[in-house]
Amino acid sequence: MVKIFALSVLHKTDAGAVWLKSAYDVQSFSYFQRGSIQEFMGFVSKTIVERTQAASRQSVKEGEYLCHVYVRGDGLAGVVICDQEYPSRVAHTLITKFLDEFAAKYQPHSWPNLQEKDIEFNQLNVYLAKYQNPREADALTKIQEDLDETKIILHNTIEAVLERGEKLDDLVTKSEGLSLHAKGFYKTARKTNSCCTFG
């Protein structure tokens, strides 16, 4: 089952990564574990961003989880933590998307000075909820799905059309039958040719 557990926006500087905003979905974990998992994810996100070069993407496997990270050239970084089944392409598209929105909302020059409590970015939560179902949310996946479905329908339709009229196999058999039993028309007279001839 595909699941996203966390979305985070961070700012990477030479001094390290500063965590700006996150959204978590830890419903699947038991009540008591939730707090510590959240913390753990926060820590993982920070570490990963620090370890990722600017202007690059990475996907790191951590136990059962997959962390997708994208650090932009201007220092803004996004992390998505999800399970192994979640399509990585969708995850990266998601990161690009919410980073773009964040950058539109908060000017780049303000990033070094932002405090977490000042930031209002509910979009993260919205995206977290929406992208739980990658198929619905992501246009590209949706199109691929539709395409596959169309292909199957097309295939079935062609089959149906071909079934119409006489079956091709029947025709193959019938025509073979026609050619197998074809005796030469002249053979019928041959035997009499060899005996008496007149005139």
Next chain:
Amino acid sequence: MRHLQGGKMDVSVIHSLARNTLINLIEKCSGTKLIVWESSISGPMGLIAQYSLLKEMGVIKMYPLRTGPLLENPAEHVIFISRPKLHSMDLIAENVHESKKTSGNSKQYHLFFLTRNSLLCKKRLENRGMLGSLTYIEELNCEFFPVDSDLISMEIPEVFGEYHIQNDPTTLYKIAQAIITLQKIYGPIPRVWGKGQAAKQVWDLVKRLQRENNLEETFKNNQTTSIDQILLIDRSIDLITPLATQLTYEGLIDEIFGLNNTTACFPADKFKNKTDRVSESLAEAKETVILDSADALFTDLRDKNFNAVGAFLSKQAKLISAQLEERHEISVQEMKVFVQKLPNILANKNALSRHTAIAESIKDVTDSFDFLDSLQVEQEFLNCIEVDKANGYIEDLLAQKAPMIKVLRLICLQCLTGSGLKPKLLEYYKRELVQVYGIEALLALNNLEKVGLLKVQTGSRQYAVLRKTMRLTVEDTSEINPIDISYVHSIYAPLSIRIAEQLMKNGGWKQLQDVLGLLPGPNVEDTSNIYNGAISNSALNDAPTVVLVFFIGGCTFAEISALRFLSQQENSNVEFVVATTKLINGNTFLQSIIDIDNKKTVSHGI
């Protein structure tokens, strides 16, 4: 009608001309129309104009010409289209009088003659008090019907009978006029060959008409011509070929089911799917199929000996099967291409299905003992085996009271291949025939004798000599990959086509003088018809010589297939086009001779 354009002599021109003539005439009457067709015409006219076209011109209904009152109809004009036959004139008079009784003067009546006005017919109409009632009496000049891209037919069955039995040369005049029309369309024909009395008379008439109407001047101005040579063949020089059973695909369709104006009717049961077959009662159901060169599969199959058809269909089936199998392993883009090809593949599959059903229907007949026994006797006769004594199989047929035409066909073939029957044998057969079939046999025999299909031996064995010199019978010829025209009858090469073959090979009659001497009637040779240096299209660009072979009295599909075979030979530089007064097979040919005195068929046109 795109398929008519394929050949060197563009038949679609004839089609358009005929169609336009018909349209112009019909449009002379404005308002709703009812057309009454004489029965022999409606079929061939279908080759020119479909009902949908006529509907566009205001034709609301069409009826065949017959006795009895014309059915109630709201049309303003009633158009009769008929050949100039006295019997038809009587029917028309009857129809008009009856119609006037019911509808008074609300309608206009017209008569279009196919193809020329006839003084005699007009007189007859006058005698019936009709002349005042007919508003337009016009000529519908449609001399040839375009059957296919290399085949045109006048569709007049009585030509042979009228000329040879009734000594009525009127149809020859019609044929001469038709040839002049052809020259007007395609240009003057520089070289003319012919054999037989009818051929000579026709050509003499053509020359006379050309002189009388000063056509030579008009033709001289023609710079190009599509037809290089014409070969006129009088049917009476080769009566054997129509009597031999045709063994080509198209020939067998005509022999067994009848192929008229490219349409044939088959029993429907082979055309249904396995599931449908059991549920319906199919005894009377018929499937009508159009067979011409627009059907690509038919074009491939039509000239083949029937024994080669199965293998070809089988190959086609496998080809289509392979094409369709592709669909399993292709990507989405390839699928788009596949879907575009699909209608074509499906059309091929339908054609395959249709022709497989037809072939099966034919096979039912050709596998029957009846057919094979007859064929064996035929082939014995063609090989001059036991032609001098009463044939046991024929006697069996008589004892079983088989259809008279079938028996007559075999007896005539025996007579021709034996160059006549011994007097005692002929008497014997005649007696048996009358005993079994009654007085109608006597009438039939009378006509057959007049035509030369039945005669007494005179001493010279012409057929035996011809058989050797012209190689009419060929042993062991391949039916599947033929090398010689004899494949059309499996062992017998049509005499008429051998003559054409030799003529083309030798470039003239010179080397064939001995052979020609054995055949009845004079030779025709005219190598400077309206010679004005008219450059033939073929001479201009090294294309094959176009030779029009004109059969006066009828020709069979097997003969046409044989000519096509010759055209397709690698070393041949000739392209044959066929014109005929009628498409015939052995049965229809004999029937037209037997029926010649039947007034319904007699034509009186000039």
